[in-house]
Amino acid sequence: MPTSSELAVVATNLGKRYRLGESIRHDVARDWLADSAAQLLRRRRTASTRSAPSELWALRGVEFEIVRGDVVGVIGRNGAGKSTLLKILTRVTRPTIGSLRGWGRVGSLLELGTGFHPELTGRENVFLSGAVLGMRRAEIVRKFDRIVEFSGIEHMLDTPVKRYSSGMYVRLGFSVAAHLEPDILVLDEVLAVGDAPFQARCLELVRRLSHEGTTVLLVSHNLNTVTSFCRSGLLLEQGRVTAQGAVSEVARTYTRSLEAAAGQTLDERRDRAGEGRVRVLSAEARGAGGPGSALETGEPAGFGFEVSSSLPGLQCSFTVYDIAGTAVTYFDSAETSPQDVPFDTEIGSSPGSVSCELDELLLLPGRYRLNVALYLDGQLQDHVEAAAFFSVARGTIRGRQVHSGQARGGLQIPHLWRFEHETARHGSAGVR
Amino acid sequence: MISTAVREPELRSFTVETRRSGIGGSAERLREVVDSRELLAFLAWRDLTVRYKQSSIGVLWAVLQPLLLAAAFTLFFGKLAGLDAGNVSYALATFVALLPWQLVAFGVFSASGSVVRGQDLVTRVYFPRILIPLAPFAVALVDFFAAFTVALVWVAIASPSLALTIAWVPAFLLLALVTTVGVGCWLAALNVRFRDVQVAVPLLVQLWFFCTPIAYPSSLVPEEWRVAYAVNPMVTAVDGFRAALLGGPHLQLQAVAVSVSVAGALLLTGVGFFWRTEDTIADVV
Numbered sequence: 021m022p023t024s025s026e027l028a029v030v031a032t033n034l035g036k037r038y039r040l041g042e043s044i045r046h047d048v049a050r051d052w053l054a055d056s057a058a059q060l061l062r063r064r065r066t067a068s069t070r071s072a073p074s075e076l077w078a079l080r081g082v083e084f085e086i087v088r089g090d091v092v093g094v095i096g097r098n099g100a101g102k103s104t105l106l107k108i109l110t111r112v113t114r115p116t117i118g119s120l121r122g123w124g125r126v127g128s129l130l131e132l133g134t135g136f137h138p139e140l141t142g143r144e145n146v147f148l149s150g151a152v153l154g155m156r157r158a159e160i161v162r163k164f165d166r167i168v169e170f171s172g173i174e175h176m177l178d179t180p181v182k183r184y185s186s187g188m189y190v191r192l193g194f195s196v197a198a199h200l201e202p203d204i205l206v207l208d209e210v211l212a213v214g215d216a217p218f219q220a221r222c223l224e225l226v227r228r229l230s231h232e233g234t235t236v237l238l239v240s241h242n243l244n245t246v247t248s249f250c251r252s253g254l255l256l257e258q259g260r261v262t263a264q265g266a267v268s269e270v271a272r273t274y275t276r277s278l279e280a281a282a283g284q285t286l287d288e289r290r291d292r293a294g295e296g297r298v299r300v301l302s303a304e305a306r307g308a309g310g311p312g313s314a315l316e317t318g319e320p321a322g323f324g325f326e327v328s329s330s331l332p333g334l335q336c337s338f339t340v341y342d343i344a345g346t347a348v349t350y351f352d353s354a355e356t357s358p359q360d361v362p363f364d365t366e367i368g369s370s371p372g373s374v375s376c377e378l379d380e381l382l383l384l385p386g387r388y389r390l391n392v393a394l395y396l397d398g399q400l401q402d403h404v405e406a407a408a409f410f411s412v413a414r415g416t417i418r419g420r421q422v423h424s425g426q427a428r429g430g431l432q433i434p435h436l437w438r439f440e441h442e443t444a445r446h447g448s449a450g451v452r
Numbered sequence: 453m454i455s456t457a458v459r460e461p462e463l464r465s466f467t468v469e470t471r472r473s474g475i476g477g478s479a480e481r482l483r484e485v486v487d488s489r490e491l492l493a494f495l496a497w498r499d500l501t502v503r504y505k506q507s508s509i510g511v512l513w514a515v516l517q518p519l520l521l522a523a524a525f526t527l528f529f530g531k532l533a534g535l536d537a538g539n540v541s542y543a544l545a546t547f548v549a550l551l552p553w554q555l556v557a558f559g560v561f562s563a564s565g566s567v568v569r570g571q572d573l574v575t576r577v578y579f580p581r582i583l584i585p586l587a588p589f590a591v592a593l594v595d596f597f598a599a600f601t602v603a604l605v606w607v608a609i610a611s612p613s614l615a616l617t618i619a620w621v622p623a624f625l626l627l628a629l630v631t632t633v634g635v636g637c638w639l640a641a642l643n644v645r646f647r648d649v650q651v652a653v654p655l656l657v658q659l660w661f662f663c664t665p666i667a668y669p670s671s672l673v674p675e676e677w678r679v680a681y682a683v684n685p686m687v688t689a690v691d692g693f694r695a696a697l698l699g700g701p702h703l704q705l706q707a708v709a710v711s712v713s714v715a716g717a718l719l720l721t722g723v724g725f726f727w728r729t730e731d732t733i734a735d736v737v
Contacts, residue, residue: 025462038735107734111468111578114731119470124463134576139502151494152577203463 026088028204028235029109033118034082036104036259039075078104079115080259086252088123088203091236093246093267095274096256097281097405098291102239105256106206109237124203125154129222133193138182142173142192145181149196163199171195191218198225205229208239223249243345247271271345278389278406286407293403298334298394300402301326301371305390305410317415317422317432321381323351325392325407330372333397334363338376338407340430343387348430351376354395382431385414385424471731481727484580492583496590503591514595515602518550525667535668540698544610548603548697549666549690552628555596556686557657559629562588563636564653567644571737581730582723585640586633596625607697617696624692627715631685634718637726644729644737664690671701682707685715 079101086092096102107113108120110128135152136145146167150160160167168174171192173184181189207226226249230236240246246253246267253270255263255277263273281289286302307313308320315321325336337352353363353374363374389409394402414422422432472480485492504510522543529535530542537545563585567574570584643649664686665673673681681687682704688711692703 108468111466112575113734114468114471117470120468121465122468123465126466128577135573137498137502139505140498144498144501148494148498151491152573152579154577154579157490157494 027085028088028090028123029084029086029237030121031082031084031118032120034079034105034108034115034120035077035117036079036101036108036113037075037077037116077259079108079256082118082256082259082261084254084261084264086235086237086254088235089230089233090252091230091250092238092252092254093250093270094237094239094254094256095243095246095270097278098293098403100256100291101259102256103208104259106208106237106239109204110206122204125200126204126206127153127197127200127202128206129194129197129208132190132197133181134197136181136189136193139180141180142177142184145192146196149193150200153197153200155200167195167199170198187218194218194222201229202234204235204237206237206239242347243271243274243341244347247345268344272343275343275345275389279409281406286404289404291405294394294400295396296401297329297396298331298401299328300392300394300404300407301328303338303390303392303404303407305388305408314413315381315383315410316413317381317383317385318417319381319415321378322375323378323390323408324373324375325394326371326373327394328371329369330364331369331396333395334374335395335398336374336376336392337395338390338392340383340388340390342430343389346430348383348388380417380434381412381415382417382433383412384422384430384432385412386430387411388430473728478724478727481580481582481730485582488580488583491579492586495583495587499587499591500594511594511598514554514598518547518554518599519602521550522547529667537669538671538700540611540700544606545669545694545698546667547606548694551596551599551603552625552689552693553661553664553666553686554599555592555625556628556632556689557661558592558595559589559632560635560639560657561653562591563632564639564643565650567640567733568647568650568737574737575734581733582637582726585636585726589629589633592632603697611698615699617699620692620696624689624696627685627692627712628689630719631689631715634715634720634722637722638718641726641729644733660684660686663687666690678704679706679710682710683714685711685718687711 082101082105094102094105104113106128108115109122110126133145133149135149137148140148146164147157147160150163150167151157155163168177171188171194173188173192176184176188181192184192205226226236226238236250238246238250250267252265253263253267253274254261255270255274257277262277263270286300292299302325304311304324305315306322306324307315311324323338325338327334327336335352335354337350337354339350340348342348353360353376356362387409388411389406391403391405392407393400393404414424416422417432418434420432471477507513509516525546526543530537530546535542566585566588567581574581574584639649639653663684670678670681670687670691688703688708692708694700695703
C-alpha cells in the first residue's frame with residue numbers, strides 16, 4: 021500500500037452522468053418552459069408518470085491509484101469513458117459522484133494551442149496560452165526563450181498566428197504546454213498530430229519528463245504505442261475499470277475482451293467514430309477457399325467488407341494487429357495501383373461490398389485482428405476497432421515452412437539464403 | 453536541453469469532487485478568483501489588444517460613438533422635439549449621460565456572449581469560469597476613460613464652473629459597474645443553456661436605454677414615481693454622473709438607496725447564479 025507521498029492520483033467511487041441530449045433539448049427557453057410546465061402538471065396528477073430522463077453513465081464506480089512517476093496507458097474502446105476520466109483529472113468537468121484526488125500540477129496535451137487567439141502574434145500567444153494553462157507571468161518570462169527555441173519558429177514570433185501553417189501552430193502550442201513542467205502529464209492522441217520528427221520530439225520530451233519523476237497518463241487507440249511506452253495500464257470498459265496493472269497484462273485483457281465482443285454483429289456496435297454517412301456492416305478475412313475458409317501463410321487470402329452505401333469518393337483502409345496489439349501491416353484503397361478495380365460507387369446509395377485480395381499472405385501463423393475505417397472524400401465516416409478476428413494457419417512461403425513466432429514479428433518476407441566459401445571467392449579472384 | 457527542474461517532495465494536493473455549494477463553496481470560488489487575477493489580467497489584455505489591433509482609428513471609436521449618438525439625439529429630441537436639459541446644453545447633457553451608459557451596454561453585450569464564445573477554452577482547461585465574463589470590462593473601461601477625457605474638456609469649455617462634485621464620479625461609475633457585472637453574469641450563465649439570450653440582449657439593452665434618463669432628463673418623470681423609477685440602478689448612476697460633472701438637481705436619497713440596493717442584489721445574485729451553473733458549463737455549452 022503506497023503512502024500518500026508516493027501517490028499521484030487516487031479515484032474513489034468516481035462516477036459521471038451525462039443527460040443525453042441535454043444541451044440540445046434545453047437550447048431554447050420555450051422548450052424548457054414547456055418542459056417545466058408539463059413536468060409541473062404531470063407531477064400534480066401522478067408522480068409516477070414522469071418519464072426518467074435518458075442518461076448515460078460515462079464513468080461509474082471507478083476506483084484506482086496511480087503511483088507517482090508511473091507511466092500509465094489508459095486503454096479502452098471508443099466511448100469507454102477515457103476522455104471523461106481525463107476531463108475530470110484536468111478539472112474541466114466535475115464528477116457526479118465520488119472524488120478524485122491528485123498531487124501537484126496537472127498539465128495536458130489534449131489540444132495544442134489552447135488559448136491561442138488568431139489575431140495575436142506568436143510572442144503574445146505564448147504569454148496568453150501559458151497563463152491559460154496555469155503559469156504565472158514571471159514563470160513565462162523565465163521560460164520564454166526556451167519555449168521559443170524549442171518551437172523552432174523564432175522567425176515568425178511577431179507574426180499573427182492566423183498566418184501560421186498548422187504545423188507551426190501545433191509546434192508553438194506544444195512548446196508552451198511542454199514547458200509547463202507538470203507533475204502529472206495527460207496526453208490524448210496528441211502523438212497522432214504533426215510529422216514524424218515532431219512526434220519523435222514529443223516522445224523524447226515525455227520520456228525526459230517521466231525520467232524526472234512526472235507521472236504520465238497516455239490515452240491512445242494505438243495499443244502498440246501504449247505497450248511500448250507505458251509501464252502500467254488501466255483498462256476502461258463501459259465506464260468501469262476492468263483491469264489495472266502491468267501494461268502487457270492489461271493489453272492482453274483488452275485484446276481478449278475485444279475478441280469476446282467480436283461475437284456481436286457490427287451493426288450492434290456503438291463504439292465507433294466518424295460522420296456515419298457510410299458504415300461498415302460486416303468484416304471478414306477469408307482464405308484461398310473463399311468466404312468462410314481458413315487462412316494459411318503463403319496462400320492467397322482476401323479481406324471483405326460490406327458497406328451500407330455506395331456513395332462516390334469511398335475509401336477503405338484497415339490495419340492488422342497481432343494479439344499483443346502491435347500493428348503488423350496496413351492496407352489503404354486511397355493509394356491506388358493500376359491493377360486495382362476502381363470502386364464503382366457512382367451508381368447509387370445501395371449497400372455494397374469492398375474487397376482486398378492478396379496473392380500471397382505473408383503473415384506468420386497466429387491470431388490477428390483488424391481495425392477498419394471508411395472515408396468519403398477524405399472525411400472519416402466510420403471507424404471500428406477489432407472489426408474482425410482471424411487465425412492464420414501454418415503454411416509455406418515459396419516452399420519454405422514458416423513457424424509461429426509472434427514474439428519475433430508478424431511477417432515473413434520472401435527471401436533466399438546463400439553460403440559462399442572464402443576459398444572459392446579467393447580462388448576465383450586468383451584465376452583472374 | 454538541460455533540465456533544472458527540481459521537484460518539491462511535498463506536492464500540493466487537489467481534489468475534484470461533485471459540485472461545490474453553500475458558503476464554503478463560494479469562499480473557495482472567491483479564493484480561486486483572487487488566485488487567478490493574473491490570468492484575468494491576461495484575458496483583459498487579450499481583449500484590448502485584439503480590439504485595437506486591426507482598427508485604424510483605434511480608441512477614437514470610443515469617443516466617436518457617443519458623439520454621433522449625442523448629435524442625433526440633439527437633432528431629433530433637443531431641436532425638433534424641444535427637450536430641454538436645464539442649465540446646460542442638451543448636447544452636452546446627453547453626451548455625458550451616454551458615457552456610463554456605453555459602459556453598461558458594451559459590458560452587457562460582451563459579457564452575455566462571452567462564455568459561449570469562449571467555449572473552446574472552457575471545454576479544454578480549468579480556471580475560474582467567471583473570469584470570462586469579467587475580462588471584457590477592461591475594454592469597456594478603457595473606452596469609458598477615453599470618452600471621459602473628451603467630456604472633461606467639453607465641460608471645462610462649456611461651464612467653467614466645473615466643481616468639486618466631480619469627486620463623486622467614481623461612486624456613480626462603480627454603481628454602473630456593479631449593475632453591469634451582475635446583469636452580465638446572469639446573462640452569460642443563462643446563455644450557456646438558452647441561446648435565446650443572444651437574440652434577446654440587443655432588445656433588452658434598447659429597452660433599458662429608454663428606461664434610463666439619457667436622451668431625456670429624469671425631471672420628465674413625475675415626482676411621485678421617482679423612487680419606483682430608481683429601481684433601474686442606471687437611473688441613479690446616470691443622473692448622479694451627470695450631476696457630478698454638470699451640476700444640477702440633488703438626487704433623492706430614497707431613490708439612491710433603492711438603486712444601490714438593486715445593484716447590490718443584481719451583483720450578488722448574478723455571481724451566485726453563475727457559480728451555481730459554473731461546474732456544468734463544460735458539459736452543457
